[in-house]
Structures are given as C-alpha cells and as structure tokens.
Amino acid sequence: MDAALREIRLALLEADVSFKVVRDFLARVREKALGADVIQSLTPGQQVIRVVRDELVGLLGGGAATRPLAISSRPPSVYMLCGLQGSGKTTTIGKLGRWLKKSGRHPLVAPVDLQRPAAVLQAVQVARGAGLAVYEHDGTGSPVERAREAVRHARQKGFDVVLLDTAGRLHVDEELMDELAALRAAVEPAEILYVADAMTGQDAVRSAEAFKARVPLTGVILTKLDGDARGGAALSVAAITGVPVRFAGIGEKPEAIEVFDPERMAGRILG
Amino acid sequence: ASAGRPVDDALLDELEEALLSADLGPELAAELRDRLGQRLRGEAVGGPDQVLGVLREEILALLPPRVPETRPTAPPRVTLVVGVNGSGKTTTAGKLAALWGREGRKVVVAAADTFRAAAVEQMAIWAERSGAEVVRSQPGADPAAVAFDAARAARARHADELLVDTAGRLHNKKPLMDELAKIARVIAKEIPGAPHETLLVLDGTTGRNAVIQAREFTRVAPVSGLVLTKLDGTARGGVAVAIGRELGIPVRYVGVGEAADDLLLFEAEEYVAGLLA
C-alpha cells in the first residue's frame, strides 16, 4: 500500500498538483483504501488505484460541470470572465459566445479590458470571428462604466447574455482586485468564471483562492488542454476552493471548447 | 525553524516543501533535500539562515554559468522571441525594444504573429512606444515572409537590433513547430549566423510542463536564453533550475510587470533568494 501511495504522490506532484492538496488527498485515500470493502481479486496496490480514481473524479466536480449556465431573473444574464494575465479569457469569450448562440441564447460580447494594448480590438475581432455581436467602444473611460453601458445596451437591444471580458490581473494587485469587486457590484453577474491555464504549477491555488476571496467564483474554465500539461492545477483549485471546473479550452478557434469531463481529467492527471 | 534547531527530518521536510512550492519539482526537491541532509544532518545549526545559506549555495551550483550574449561582428543582432500561448512574448519584445531604445540602439521589430486576433496591432503599439520601426504584413500572411522582410529592412536601415515576435504555439503541435523552424531558417538565410539569440519566454506560473517546453522548443530553434515573466506575482519560477540543469539554458531576463521598464536582467543570487522567500 505504501509503495503504491509513494508512486501516486510522485505522479501527482509531477502533474503539478499542489503539494498540500497531495498530502491531504493521500491521507484520505489511505483511510478509504484501508476501510474499503475488500475485493478479493484486487491487490492492495490495485485497491489504492481504484480509490484514487474515484476520489479524483469526485474532487474534480463529480457532476457539477454539467449544470447549465445560470440565467438571471432579470435579463440580461451577465457572465464575467476573470483571471491572471494571458490565461485565455478573451479567446474563451468567443468560444462561450458561440456555444451559447448554438444553444439558442443571444449573447453580446462586452470588452472591458482598457489597459492591454489592442485588447478591445482583439475582443472585437474574436467576437466577429465567432459570429457574435459585440459592444464596441473607443477603449476610454473606466471598466465599470463600460460594463454598465454594455449591460444597458444589451437590455435595450434584447440580448439575453452579456459576456464580460476583463483585463488579466494579479491576485496581489490590490487596485485591480478592488476593481474586479467593483465590476461585480456594478453588474451583478449570474456567473463569475475564473479562467486558468492548464499548465499552471504550484501557484494555481494561491491565485484561485485570492480571486475567490474577492468575488464569489461560480466556475473555473481550464484552458490550453490541447497541450500536454498534465493539468494538476484543476485538482488543486477544485479541492481547495470547491469551485467546479465547468469548461475545458482545447484550442485557439471558437469551436475549441467542451464541457469539462472529470473522468478524462482524472486519467490525464495520473498520467 | 528556530536558532539551535537540529537538522532533522522535520526541518528537511519543511525545506523540501518550500522547494516544491517554488516549482522546483519533486525530483529536484528530493535531491536537494538529500544533499542538505548529507551536508548538515545531526548538526545543531546556528539558525535558519545558515541552513538556507547552504541550500542557496546548492541551488546556485545547479544554474548554468553566466555567459555573455552573442554579439555578431556586423549589425543587426537578431533576437527571435518564442514560446507557448499567452506567456508574455509580445510584451517582452516591447520591453526589450524600449530597453535598447533607451541605450541609444536603433531597433526594428518584426510583427510576425500573423495568426492571432490583433497580434500585429498589439506589437505595433509597443514598438511605437519606444520609437522602434515595425515591419508587418496582412493577417494570415506567412510569418517567415514577415521575418524575411524585417531582416531586409533592418540591414537596409543599418539597425543595431532586430526583434522577431512570433505567435504563441503549443510544442505538441507539429505543424506549428515546423513553422517556427522555417522562420528560423529563413532568418538565417538572409542574415548568416542569425538568430543570434532565441529567447524562450516562460510564464513564471508554469509548472513541470516548462521543462518539456524548453526541450521541444530548443529542438526546432536552439534556445539561447529564457525569459521568466509575471514574477511580480507569487510564483517563483523554480522551473528554470531544472531547465538550466538539464539543458544548460540560462535565464536572461525576468518580467516583473506590464509596463515598458518592468524587465530586469537576471541576477542568480536574487532569483535563488526569491525561490526560498
């Protein structure tokens, strides 16, 4: 049993699962494996693997990913995307918008990253590329003002979803974290989706926890899963914050998104 | 750890966890823990500083020696900027253009990401900020053609530096890696010996995958240096130690923010101290 657990520990750490999560996870697995109904045909090592798989799938959200995106009692429903710099928010907005449109919704893309060079232009081009309407503006003013404007515009024109593309920010940047909280207060999102890069290492928990402390995250979108990173960050974030991973980004084009599959992710993390 | 505490398993465990937390990876963390145990076990140490001092020494010994940057006999020096999606390439190229501009060097920038939405515009804004000339083409154009035109322009203008920004690409996508190899080949044809520097830009928050990125990128475009970005966050960038040790590739610069002067020259001592902070 101990040999199997040591092997699993190494596999999880190599997969970038946070070392604290690994420690707690293995303790629980050990307990469950010892207490589990003994299946005559399984060796203790195999018993451990079975428990590990079940525990991983459970932690990765079990069935939570399949819960549909929330709809506000008063339209439009605002879905706010947030996360660290470069994680894939703007690209994901195009994917989500296309996905929503295909399921009969009427989304409006609202670019409110006013700091990165050509960010508004990128959001406009991404939206157009995905066949989506976008609230265009000259990139001046404040993100909160532009967000409010976009929601008003959506309400007037009959859009039932607003996809808010926010600027990448560090969880240790007080000013920008305050701004994120202000954005949330201003437009009361039905979903706050944390966009995280699948190749993130031990820092994944630190940033996710800090974001969750400032705004109530309702889901995680894990991007760049078409790469070969094992994606242990998914487990770390889900285990520590309890926020379920809802979607997986699997490429750069608007079609490259799928509902998150915890079974497949568990297998990938274990390598 | 407190003064006079013996170097026992509990202390070694703590240090190993600190190394894991800094993204050094389980193999290297275990190895350094063993090394430390061998050197100090049983001794009562003067305090946590002494143990950390020994650990810092051990990590420093793993980093590649400081090697000066390649300077060609005739200008322009060509720097190719590569890496996976969103790591900070375009921003880093902008910061380098600003740095060299401040040093009085004439810079030409090739906006050779012809794929991603608004990539050329983003690079152009950065180039404009520092007065560098930007060479660009139509969306969907062949990036190798942009690099070629920029190399021509840099020679014609007697530029000191040519910076080539490329599209983000995942190393497990063969057609994209082939494209990168072609960009490097085309540059070499136009300017013999170029690219003189190939910088792999790594997001400082990246985990073990960074080591695979370094291996795969260096296969198609020999990487001469790393740039670790976003170290103004809480990530420590420990992956650079494993990369340095396995591939001998040094870190050249560290990105510590989104403004033009948020680029630091890599300082090994400071970096290692940061790993254990």
Ligand SMILES: Nc1nc2c(ncn2[C@@H]2O[C@H](COP(=O)(O)OP(=O)(O)OP(=O)(O)O)[C@@H](O)[C@H]2O)c(=O)[nH]1
């Ligand atoms: N291969 C792959 N690339 C992706 C995926 N999602 C996003 N990208 C790429 O990652 C890079 C960064 O994406 P952006 O959408 O600009 O990221 P962002 O979070 O909006 O960045 P900031 O606004 O600067 O914080 C781009 O090159 C995207 O094409 C994905 O699922 N797979």
Ligand SMILES: Nc1nc2c(ncn2[C@@H]2O[C@H](COP(=O)(O)OP(=O)(O)OP(=O)(O)O)[C@@H](O)[C@H]2O)c(=O)[nH]1
């Ligand atoms: N905080 C911080 N942000 C950074 C740093 N370097 C880059 N960024 C941000 O990271 C995001 C992505 O930077 P880009 O320069 O677009 O990255 P890229 O590698 O060119 O992205 P692609 O071309 O899409 O692959 C932007 O929001 C940058 O402002 C850094 O050192 N610190």
Ligand SMILES: [Mg+2]
């Ligand atoms: Mg963006």
Ligand SMILES: [Mg+2]
């Ligand atoms: Mg770029």
